[in-house]
Amino acid sequence: MARWPYPFQNISNPDIIPPGMLRSQAQVQTKSSTQTGTGSQQSSWTTALTCMCAVMALTPKESFQDGQYISQVVSRISIYWPGTSVILTAGMQVLLSTVGMPVRTLTVQSVVPVAPRNRVIDLYCIEINGVQ
Numbered sequence: 001m002a003r004w005p006y007p008f009q010n011i012s013n014p015d016i017i018p019p020g021m022l023r024s025q026a027q028v029q030t031k032s033s034t035q036t037g038t039g040s041q042q043s044s045w046t047t048a049l050t051c052m053c054a055v056m057a058l059t060p061k062e063s064f065q066d067g068q069y070i071s072q073v074v075s076r077i078s079i080y081w082p083g084t085s086v087i088l089t090a091g092m093q094v095l096l097s098t099v100g101m102p103v104r105t106l107t108v109q110s111v112v113p114v115a116p117r118n119r120v121i122d123l124y125c126i127e128i129n130g131v132q
Contacts, residue, residue: 015119017078021054026077027095028088028108028123045093049086054078055096058124070129075106077123078114094125 029045036042059074077094088111096104106125114120 014115015117017054017080017120022052024053024055024096024098026051026053026079029093029095049082051079051082073127075125075127077125079121079123081118081121088121088123094123
């Protein structure tokens with residue numbers, strides 16, 4: 001499968017994301033838990049990185065489980081490397097906002113550098129029923 005969906009974007013250098021593909025804004029968030037006065041855990045999400053990104057749906061799937069239809073989409077989110085100040089890991093949450101579309105919430109499953117120089121990072125994320 002080609003890295004970018006259109007022939008005019010056939011760029012041989014893996015360190016480049018075609019500028020026209022950077023259409024969405026991503027907020028990468030980390031989960032933090034604090035203990036309340038009663039001893040229970042309270043979770044919150046903190047934004048660690050906000051950047052423009054390229055999004056490509058890889059494997060949409062629908063299934064019927066427990067009497068209801070469940071849709072699941074695995075997407076590849078490509079971003080430029082944010083530097084050493086942000087550590088990207090599985091389990092983070094990504095809020096995607098595209099002009100004219102509702103905000104989507106995805107969960108990072110894996111973080112993959114595209115080339116050894118780490119200039120472009122691919123986040124493989126899962127979205128279930130359009131809401132996470």
